[in-house]
Structures are given as C-alpha cells and as structure tokens.
Amino acid sequence: MVTYDDGSPHPAPASFLGRYVFSTEHKTIGLQYLWLALASVLVGMVLSTLLRVHSSWPDTSIPFLSNIQNTPERFAAIRLLHGSLMVFFVLTAAPQLGFGNFLLPLQIGASEMAFPTLNLLSFWMTVASLGGMTASFFYPPETGINVWLASASIFCLAALLSALNFTVTTIDLRAEGMTLPRLPVTVWAWFLNAILSMLIFSVLLAGCVSLLSDRLLGSQFFSFASFLAAQPQNLVRQGSLPILWQRLFWYFAQAEVYVAMLPCFGIVTHLLATFSRKPVWKERLVVLALCGVGLLGFCVWGYHMFATGMNPYAPLVFSVLASSLGVPAAFLLASWLGTLWEARLQLSCAMLFSIGFISLFIAGGLSGIFLARHDLRSAAVSEDFVIGHFHLVMGVAATFAILAALFFWFPKLFGSRLNEPLGKIHFWATFAGVYLIFMPMHWLGLLTQSQLLPDASRAALASAGASIRTLVTLATICTVGAQLLFVLNFLQALFRRSPAQESNPWRATTLEWSVPSPAPRNNFSAGKPTIYRGAYEFRPAEANDFAPQHLAPELLSQQPS
C-alpha cells in the first residue's frame, strides 16, 4: 500500500512478469491500456459489422455465430457487447487512462504517478472487468446480465482508483514552475475528467451494487411495481418496467459522453495549437469551458439521478440543461477556429484527424440540438436518428481524437513514426466512410416516422428506407475494411523502430518532448525539470517559432532550429 516516488532510478525488472504484468511504471500501464483499447476496438468493429449485415440481410448465416442461437436476445447481446467494449474499454480507457497515464506525469514533470501500486491494481481490475463483460455475452441472458453488472461494478471501482491517482498526481507532483496557468490543456482535461469521474462512477457503483443485490439477494431497491404507481404520468408513459431500466441506463450514458469527450477536447486543442504553430486562442477560456462541460455534464446527469423520480417538469429542465451544454461547446469551437485562423497549417495526419474531430463534433452536435428538445425528441425521430447522433459526436469523434493522439505521440510511445502518406489515405477513407454511415442513419430515423405522413408517400419512403439501410451496411463494411490500412501502418511502424529518433519531431513545446523518444524509464534522468513558461508559446513571426516550456530563457536563443 505504501507507494512512493523516492527519486531513485527504477531498476529495470528482468523477468517478464515484473516487466509487464506487475509493472507499476506509469508508461507501461498507459501502453497496456492502449493495447487493451486496440483489441477492444477491433472486436467492437467486427461486431458492428455483424449487426449491420444481420439487419440488412437477416438470412445470412455467419460462421462464427451459427452455433449461437439466432434469436432477438442474441442480437441484443451482440449490441450490448459492442456497446460495452466501445464505451468502457475504448472511449473511456484510451484517451484518459491510456494517453493520460503515459503522458500526464511526463507533461507535468513528475517521475511517476502519485500511487503506482494503485495504478497497477486499477489496470488489472479493468482487465478483469473486460473479461467479465465479454464472458457475459456467452451466458444465457438472465445470468449474463448479472455477470455484466458485476463487471461494470469492478470497472467503476477501477475508474475511481485511477481518477484518484490522476487528481492527486496533478495537484501534488507538478515540477518546479509548473503553475496551474502553465499546465497544458491536455493535463487540464485529464484532471477535470478525473474529478468528474470520481463523482460519477461512485454513484454508478452504488446503482450497480443495488441492482445486483436486487437480482441476487432479492432486495427491493428497484422493484418498481408500486413505485411506478406513485410516479408522475410522463415518466411511465409506456407503463412498462424495461422503459425505466432503459432510462436508468441512459442516465449513465449521458454522463459517460462527457467522461469520454473531455480528454478528447484537451488532446484536440493541444494538437491544433502545435500544428498551427500558434498559441491556443483564449487558452483561459478553453480551460473555463472544459470546467463548464464537466460541471454541466455532472448537473445534467445528477439531475436525472436525483430528481426525475419526483419532478413532473424533469424533461423540460433536462432539456434546458442539455441545451446549455452548447455554451461551453461553442467556446471550445470558437477557440479551435480562432487557433486555426490565419495559421500556417501543417497538415500532418495528427492534424487531419484533429480537424476531422471538429467536423464530426459540429455535425453530431447539430443533431443533438434536436434531441435535447424534449417535445421534438419523442415526436420526430426514431432510434436510428439517436444512433446516428451519438455515434458521430461521441463514438467516431472520440476515435478521431484517439487516432490523432496516436499519430502525434507515437514517437514518444514507441520510438518510431507512423507512415504519413499511408495515414492520410486511411484518414480520408475513414472520414468519408463514417459520414456515409451515420448521416444516412439520421435520415433513416426521420423516414421511419412515416406514419405521420399520408399513405401515398409511405410506400415510396419504405423502399427508400430499405436502400438507405443497404447503403449504410455497405459503407460500414468498407470503412471497417479501411481500418486494415491503419493496422498495417501500426505494425509496420512498430517493427521498423529506428534506434536514433529525434526527441522532438513535431517541434512541440511541452515537457514530454524534452526527453528522448521513446520516453526513458525514469522520465527525467537529468534531474527534475524546471518550467519557465506557458504550454503554447509559439511565435509564428520568428525563425525559431517555438519556446519549449523547460528551456531557460538564456538558452532559448541558442536553441537549435
């Protein structure tokens, strides 16, 4: 339990177990989270293809699944597995736990996280939860949901421990001169997200534990029969229990969006500044906006959690809160565009993916406005619209941020660079692909409300719906196929590691680029760094257009350009 950072060099453990399984080193753990996310995203994509194929051509027999019963429950189980893998182990794990663990100590000038042993524990709990959620797919639904709930509880605990670690590290382990205003926006995002996670996941844990106790021990926290009778009409409009459970789950999903997006906002802001060679436009406002996203995210969700049961005006207030999220989001957007404005852009793959993120964020955010209006929500759209919306704004946008981060930090992570031309082909294929999948889905959502229309138009709409579905499925197959380009690029870069890598290939300012690539075992072997300036001091007018945070002012003029 007593973990410490005594400053003495970590001896490199010799055995495989010591080096990988029981390593408390933040960089190893960060990479392990990234591997976990990579495995989950690949499986998750295959599952989504299966789902699409099944909904377009229901009669196709799929070899892997032919021995699992072909029932609606199994279809739902595949959806659950796809969602859990993507949400928990990709969107939550990669930007926060993967990149955060690897980079946070490096960016603030610490040699370790505050509690390395806790970090190790939380990683293996995450692995256990991944195992449990995958296993739940193979159980019959009744047992499966118990296993799933237990795994979700373990994930919550792991997320809590990580969040604690991130917060303490950021508060207490910053290097000399790393004042709060000088923190990179990425660190701010990880820090704020950790605080948000600490509040949200403890409540979710309470929910999971009570539900599990209901199912296993027969307690009556969620036994709704009489509870429903006492509720206002709007909550129980459909009058059945699954609706209430569905709502409970969406409450969590609502908060989860912010947990997944906050670190992505940080990453994108960081990358845009670096590749625009300009300071972040209105950096303080960006940090405030991030605080705002966190705070509002917590309110929207806390509101659901605490008040919907009692308040007949709940949907209205929810709608106002959800719409007001547009305010910090608009600030962020303004800052990104302000940073890009009149900049000499360097369109590397990392930059392309960051700009792609902005595009997806705008597109997905616009349909979110419709969904936040509670009166529109039930009247105008069906499930497909919602699926299209949150995949664009949460799933795909966050994935673009993750990919951008991977292209950017790959040298620091592995000591080599991903191939840029191949990366650009991959970017354009994916960018076109995701729009081709999710934009028609919005459309599909609107079309399926055709009972509002006169009979004559309905027949035409139905056939249009069928062809749109096929289009979406074909686009999915192509886009998933295009990811092979990325896997190829990744493996190639991994196996062609050159020993002599320049430490700062992107001419970036933050602290992680002051150490060799890949980052050495003890982070800062030359002694703890001292920080002299803010994180984004790019000077477009000068020949040497950037000032690293760690470089003393008198050394700045001698800096090799």
Added chain:
Amino acid sequence: MPGSTATHDIELIIEKKPSNGGGGDLPPVDRDGGGDDGKRPRRSKPSPKRYYTGMALGIVSILMFFMALASAFLVRRGSGDWIPVHIPSLMWINTIVLLASSTTLEMARHRLANGQLRSYRNLWLVTTVLGLLFLVGQVAAWRMLAAQGIYLASNPASSFFYIFTGAHALHLLGGVAALLYVARRNFDQAQVTRTVAAEVTSHYWHFMDALWLFLLAVLYLGK
C-alpha cells in the same frame, strides 16, 4: 506578444532563483520530495502531501456513494410498499462506542505528536478494539432484526436499512484494517512517517464516524 513573454520570464527568474547561466543544472526545489537531483540522500522520504490529498479525495468519492444511496432512499420512500424499520436500540449504544473510538484515536494522535509512544500505542489499541466492538454490535443488531423477521429482502425500507449499515460496516472494516496496519508496521524503513500514517488513518476514521451519524439521521428521520 513575444516581448511580453520575455519580461515575464525575466521576472520569473528574479523571483525564483538567480541564474547561473547553465539553466539545465538549476537545482530544482523538491516539490514532491523526489530527490531526483542526486544531491539528496537516495531514500529521503517523499513529502506526505499526496497522502492527505488522496485521502481527502477518497472521502469525497465515498461520500458520493452514500449520497447516491441516500437520495435513492428519499425517492423510494414515497412508494406504497414502504414499511419503516424501527432502529434497534443496540445501534444507539454502538453509536456511543464509535464516538468513543474517535475520541481515543484523537488522544492517541496527540500523544504521538508529543512523543509519548507507549501511551500512543495503548490508545491506538483501545481505538481498534472499540472499532471491532462497534462491528460486533452491528452484527448483533442485524441478528435482532432478523429475529423479528426483517431481512434484506423483506421490503424496500429493510433493503435500504441493511445496505446503509452494511456498506458502512464494510468501510469501517477497512478502517480497522488500516488501524491494525499502522500499529503493526515498522516505520524505520518506510516511506511515510508514523505521524503521517496515523493522521491519514484518523481522517478516514473520523469521516466514518461522521458518516455513521449522517446515515443514522437519515434512517431515523426518514423512516
């Protein structure tokens, strides 16, 4: 813009430390006691600040867990199948035991600060025993309820009663483990001093104490 940052940097140097021209070798002030600069002894103890911060944040997190349950309790209370649970009188005695344990813990901490190690050990032991006594008392109270036919699954009120007291007992068990750990640990080689370990543990313990009073109030007033 570049001009302004330059002045900013100069101000910073004046205010922080004189420059010796070799910025890279500036001995940094040890914020977290890392002692990475090679001039300090290798096994210097890190600054204990992180343990206090960690405990404070952990307490917030645990509080959120119980607040979620408490709010669920308040919402659920309105339903028709709610049969209030009468708090067993033993629990009031348990409460006094727990309050007493907080007092002895505070006395122990005081003795430790004054260097009265022997007296500290005794009081620490008394605290541990009182904590265990509270847990035994809670189990006895559950058995009393069970004897009246009130189980976890009986009705929503009893479900909440058991999860409140049960989750608190589990957290307190962690506290007892921490007390035992601090008592048994040899601090000569450790990275934390005995004082830090004792203080962080006592923060947790006092929080458990206050949390119990809160839960008891919710159960009593909300039945």
